Amino acid sequence: MKIEEFKNIFYWEWSHRMIGRFIGVSFILPGIYFASKGQMSRRVAKQTLAITSLLGFQGFMGWYMVKSGLSDALMKEPGSVPRVSQYRLTAHLATAIAIYASTIFVAADIIRQNKIASGKYPQHVASMLNSPALKRFRIASHSLGALMMLTVLSGGLVAGLDAGLIYNEFPFMGEGIIPPTNELWSDDYVKPTDNGKWRNLLENPTTVQFDHRTLAETTATLSTVLWLYSKRLPLPKNARLAINTMMGAVALQVTLGISTLIYMVPLQLAAAHQAGALVLLTSNYWLIHSLRRVPL
Incomplete structure (x- = not known):
């Protein structure tokens, strides 16, 4: 250097x-x-x-x-x-x-x-938030937030392993949607003391990238379902704006994620993808808080 x-x-x-x-x-x-x-x-x-x-x-x-x-120990191998x-x-x-x-x-x-x-808090908004009709929607927004967090953390594993530098195509990974089983559950990442091949989930770049893709696709799908469901509910203006913003953030983040992958993780796109994750989480936090009950 x-x-x-x-x-x-x-x-x-x-x-x-x-x-x-x-x-x-x-x-x-x-x-x-x-x-x-x-x-x-x-x-x-x-x-x-x-x-x-x-x-x-x-x-x-x-x-x-x-x-x-x-x-x-990280420098023992040539080219490390x-x-x-x-x-x-x-x-x-x-x-x-x-x-x-x-x-x-x-x-x-x-x-x-x-x-x-x-x-100064509008009484009609408080009444809407306290409606039993929003109970399931409120639970779903919290659950979706947990899934988003899990997806972001799986992205941390991707970054740590440079797992974005392999299988740079979408939606396929090689010849199929799912990579070969021997790559997903490789013996190369199993230690003698392990009970099974679970370490692949955390240390195998192929498995880590596949997990991140799957979590991201699941998050995007469930976000869309929740957005469609919200259209049937009597939401306050703030909550309606929050769910619409979250849906827009989902579309942006999916686009950034796929672009980052197929262009082999250029710094600018990778940083934008990280920022997009924060925007998406923020929109979910906004939604969760906007749905909190208010004492009448």
């Missing part, structure tokens, strides 16, 4: 760390100020402390992830390159999403509670 190539990698990493530290400071210092001034309810103070703890844990996870790429653990990468991603989701829900809850306390 030439010095200019190293500088490029170094400054990406340095910038990422500086942004992470800035996020921590920009959250913790105002939190201390508002808490000291008595401008937080007991509940919000506890939530803020929990998010602060997550921020600290995220810093640890970042160090722990980078540390996994410094092992000499340093690589962080896909497990630690995915855990780092999961913590980041947990922080992001927590801030969204806490902030949205503060805004809603303020409207309720000041009597």
Whole structure:
């Protein structure tokens, strides 16, 4: 590696760390100020402390992830390159999403509670949200959010294993929709202490990519079903806008995912695909919060 190539990698990493530290400071210092001034309810103070703890844990996870790429064992084979653990990468991603989701829900809850306390929350909207007709839809939106999260985390495994650099076609993987069984459940990833071939799900690039595709296709299909179902329900304007936005985000993310794959993961498309995942999750969080019951 030439010095200019190293500088490029170094400054990406340095910038990422500086942004992470800035996020921590920009959250913790105002939190201390508002808490000291008595401008937080007991509940919000506890939530803020929990998010602060997550921020600290995220810093640890970042160090722990980078540390996994410094092992000499990774460089024994000819042509090897340093690589962080896909497990630690995915855990780092999961913590980041947990922080992001927590801030969204806490902030949205503060805004809603303020409207309720000041009597500015529309009564007709509260009545619609408390309708028994929305119970199944509310449960389905939560379940879909869990599936989206699982799909994103499987994408972390794909990134960690460079699994997007194989089978660069869609919808097929080789000669069929499903790759050969001996590739999906290869003995190459089985350790003597394993009970079965389950490790393929986490360490075999072919299996990991297939799982991510399957989860993404399932998410897109169920999102479409939920969107169609929503048209039969008396939703408040905010919830209607949220489900429509989520459907648009699904279409965008599917397009970005397929494009990233068939063009062999160029940096720009890969970054857009990651951003698309965050947009999709955000739209789901919006939907979930917009459906929460309101005390009359």
